[in-house]
Amino acid sequence: MASKLVQLQSKACQAKQFLAKNGGAYYKKLLEENKQYIQNPPTVEKCNELSKQLFYTRLASIPGRTETFWKELDYVKNIWKHKSEMHVPELGIATLFGLECFCWFCAGEIVGRGFTFTGYYV
Template structure:
């Protein structure tokens, strides 16, 4: 166990050295590659305009997302109507998905309480 810890520590040190040595070049390369997305003269007015564009673009996408949601609901309804034809694999995937959602809910509750393990979830 201690040898694994030392190996992991040495790997972390190597990764840190690599990032320190090549991080600045990667940053410059990334900015150069994506400079057409950067606003040249960032003013308060331009930032306000961009935030409004983002907000209203997302607001305009709600009907499309709502339609996709109702298609998914209809698909689940059809699956439920024909549940006798459901395979074990499909039921297992659905059960795992439900378990994953519950675990994320529990993890969110624990994080929201400041990483304290109190309450009735244990």
């Protein structure tokens, strides 16, 4: 355990040195590439205005999102009603989608527990 701590400290020190050496140049390059998104002058009032614009724009998009959700739900209901008419490729896609959802659920559970695996003794 102590050797892993020393390795972690070593890697952290290397990362710190890399950032100290290259961080400023990367920061300047990033700002230069994205200068069209920067508001001048960068005041608190402008930041508050932009955050309100983002919030209310997202709020205004909710009706469109709910409409899309109900359309997709109706599509899934229709497929479920006519499941006997589904072909093998469609069943494969549905199976892969279900498997992907299950894997994301499992990954979310692991992340929620702080990246610990419970119930397994290694």
